[in-house]
Amino acid sequence: MATRLLRTNFIRRPHCFSSLRPVGSPTVTASTAAVPEILSFGQQAPEPPLHHPKHNQTHNDIDLSDQARLFASVPTPDLLRSTAVLHAAAIGPMVDVGSWVMSSKLMDNALTRGMVLGLVKGTFYDHFCAGEDASAAAERVRSVYEATGLKGMLVYGVEHADDAASCDDNMQHFLRTIEAAKSLPTSHFSSVVVKITAICPISLLKRVSDLLRWEHKSKSFKLSWKLKSFTVFSDSSPLYHTNSEPEPLTAEEERELEAAHVRIQDICRKCQESNVPLLIDAEDTILQPAIDYMAYSSAIMFNGDKDRPIVYNTIQAYLRDAGERLHLVVQEAEKESVPMGFKLVRGAYMCSEGKLADSLGHKSPVHDTLQNTHACYNDCMTFLMEKASNGSGFGVVLATHNADSGRLASKKASELNINKKNGTIEFAQLYGMSDALSFGLKRAGFNVSKYMPFGPVETAIPYLVRRAYENRGMMASGALDRQLLRMELKRRLMAVIA
Numbered sequence: 001m002a003t004r005l006l007r008t009n010f011i012r013r014p015h016c017f018s019s020l021r022p023v024g025s026p027t028v029t030a031s032t033a034a035v036p037e038i039l040s041f042g043q044q045a046p047e048p049p050l051h052h053p054k055h056n057q058t059h060n061d062i063d064l065s066d067q068a069r070l071f072a073s074v075p076t077p078d079l080l081r082s083t084a085v086l087h088a089a090a091i092g093p094m095v096d097v098g099s100w101v102m103s104s105k106l107m108d109n110a111l112t113r114g115m116v117l118g119l120v121k122g123t124f125y126d127h128f129c130a131g132e133d134a135s136a137a138a139e140r141v142r143s144v145y146e147a148t149g150l151k152g153m154l155v156y157g158v159e160h161a162d163d164a165a166s167c168d169d170n171m172q173h174f175l176r177t178i179e180a181a182k183s184l185p186t187s188h189f190s191s192v193v194v195k196i197t198a199i200c201p202i203s204l205l206k207r208v209s210d211l212l213r214w215e216h217k218s219k220s221f222k223l224s225w226k227l228k229s230f231t232v233f234s235d236s237s238p239l240y241h242t243n244s245e246p247e248p249l250t251a252e253e254e255r256e257l258e259a260a261h262v263r264i265q266d267i268c269r270k271c272q273e274s275n276v277p278l279l280i281d282a283e284d285t286i287l288q289p290a291i292d293y294m295a296y297s298s299a300i301m302f303n304g305d306k307d308r309p310i311v312y313n314t315i316q317a318y319l320r321d322a323g324e325r326l327h328l329v330v331q332e333a334e335k336e337s338v339p340m341g342f343k344l345v346r347g348a349y350m351c352s353e354g355k356l357a358d359s360l361g362h363k364s365p366v367h368d369t370l371q372n373t374h375a376c377y378n379d380c381m382t383f384l385m386e387k388a389s390n391g392s393g394f395g396v397v398l399a400t401h402n403a404d405s406g407r408l409a410s411k412k413a414s415e416l417n418i419n420k421k422n423g424t425i426e427f428a429q430l431y432g433m434s435d436a437l438s439f440g441l442k443r444a445g446f447n448v449s450k451y452m453p454f455g456p457v458e459t460a461i462p463y464l465v466r467r468a469y470e471n472r473g474m475m476a477s478g479a480l481d482r483q484l485l486r487m488e489l490k491r492r493l494m495a496v497i498a
Contacts, residue, residue, distance in 0.1 A: 062293070062410055062444050064440045064484070068437040070436050074121070074148070074435075083482065085127040086485070102116060117457050128467045130428070132455065136454065137154070152450055154181050161197070161202075162202060162203070164256065171199050171266065174192070181276050182274040183498075189276075190277065196264065196290070200290075206286060209288070216233045217239060225258075229292075230296040231298075231332060233325065234328055237325065246360070265302075269302070277309070280312065296313065303338050306393045309395045314344075315342055318376070319344065320365055326342070330383075332493050374405070378408055382404060385413065388425055398426070398427050400427070400429075410444055420446050433481070436480065
C-alpha cells in the first residue's frame with residue numbers, strides 16, 4: 001500500500017508568508033489578531049494588547065479579555081503544556097529544523113526515528129491530536145466536552161493515498177470513525193471529516209480535474225462517466241492548469257474512478273444511517289475540481305433530509321473565485337431542492353498555489369491582500385447565514401480563528417434571529433489552537449467544535465508540521481493565545497502564593 005506519511009514531497013509548508021500584502025498599516029489588537037488561516041506579514045507581529053471588559057457587553061458579545069473566565073475549565077497541567085508547545089512552535093528556526101529532520105533520511109534510521117517520534121508524541125502530537133485510533137479519539141472528544149462544553153469533529157489523520165489498496169484501507173478507517181462518533185452522545189460531537197485524497201489516488205484526481213476544466217472551456221467536450229453534480233467553476237475560476245485537451249480516461253482509470261465513487265458513497269451512506277454529518281475537506285486548486293465534483297454528486301444522492309444536510313463541502317475564501325462559485329452552487333441546489341452544507345474556511349495552501357501559478361506564467365488564484373480574503377470570508381459567511389436563517393435546510397460550519405469574523409457572525413445571528421443551539425450554524429477551530437476564541441464563542445451561546453485529528457504518530461506528521469508553521473511567532477492569533485495563557489498561569493501562581 002502507498003499511503004504517504006513522512007517524506008519531503010509530502011510535507012508541505014502551508015503558508016508562503018510574504019505572498020499576501022496587507023493594505024495600509026495593520027493594527028494588531030485582541031479583536032483583529034486571530035487569523036492563522038492566512039498571514040501576509042514577512043516580519044514578526046507584536047503580541048496583541050488585551051482590553052479590559054466593557055460593562056455594557058451583552059450575552060452576544062465575544063469577550064476575549066478575561067482569561068480567568070475563558071480558561072476556567074482548563075486544569076493547570078494542561079495550561080502548562082499548551083503554553084510550552086505554543087511557545088516552542090513560535091520559534092521559527094526550531095520549526096524549520098524540526099520539519100527538516102522529519103522529512104530527511106534521518107527518519108530511515110530506526111533509533112533516530114524512534115527518538116523523534118517519541119519526542120513528537122509527548123509534545124506536539126498530544127497537544128494537536130486526539131489519539132492513535134478512533135476509540136481513543138472518541139474518549140478524548142468525551143473528556144473535552146465534559147470539561148469545556150466544546151464538541152468534537154473526528155478526523156482520521158491520513159491525507160493522501162496513491163493506490164487502490166491504500167484507499168480501501170483508509171475507507172475502513174473512516175467507517176470506524178463514523179462508528180466511534182455514533183457511540184458518543186449527540187451533544188458531544190458535531191461531525192466526521194473525510195479527505196477525498198485519502199480514498200481516491202492523487203493522480204486520478206488530477207486527471208479528473210483536467211477533464212472537468214476542459215469540459216468547462218469547451219462546451220462540446222462531453223464526459224460520459226460524469227455523474228450528476230453541481231457546477232465546480234465560475235467565469236473567474238483558474239483554468240491555467242489545463243492548457244490542452246487531455247486524453248480521455250482509460251478503461252482502468254474509469255474503473256478506479258467508479259471505485260472512488262463507491263468508497264465515498266459507502267461513507268456517506270454510513271453517515272446517513274448513523275445521522276452523523278460528513279464534512280469533505282478542500283485541497284489545492286489543481287485537485288479541487290474533482291473533489292468538488294465528488295462532494296456535490298454525493299450531496300445530491302444523500303442530502304435527502306430537508307431539515308439538515310448530511311454532506312458538507314468546503315469553500316476556501318482565500319480563492320478569488322470562491323464567492324462566485326458559492327453563489328452558483330447555492331442557486332443550483334435550491335433549484336434542485338437539495339439541502340446543502342458548507343464549511344467555510346480561509347485556506348491553507350497559499351504558497352503552493354502561488355508557486356504553481358507562477359511556474360505556469362499566471363497570477364495566483366489567491367486574493368492579492370489579506371483584507372480581500374477577510375472581506376470574501378465575511379461576505380460568504382453573511383450569505384450562508386442568511387440562507388440558513390430562512391429554513392431552507394442549509395447547514396453552515398464557520399471554521400475560523402479570526403475574532404472579527406466571530407463577532408460579525410454573532411451580530412448577524414442576532415439580526416437574523418438564528419437559533420444558536422439547533423446546529424444550523426456552528427463554529428469550529430483546530431484542536432490545540434485558538435482556544436480563547438472557542439471558549440469566547442461558547443460563552444456567547446454558540447455550538448463550537450474542535451477539529452480533532454487522530455491516527456498513528458507517523459500518519460499525523462504532515463498535519464503537525466502545518467500546525468507548527470501556523471503557530472510561528474508571526475502568527476497574530478497564536479500570539480494572543482500565548483499571551484492569555486501566560487496571564488492565566490501567572491494569575492494562578494499568584495493565587496497559590498497569596
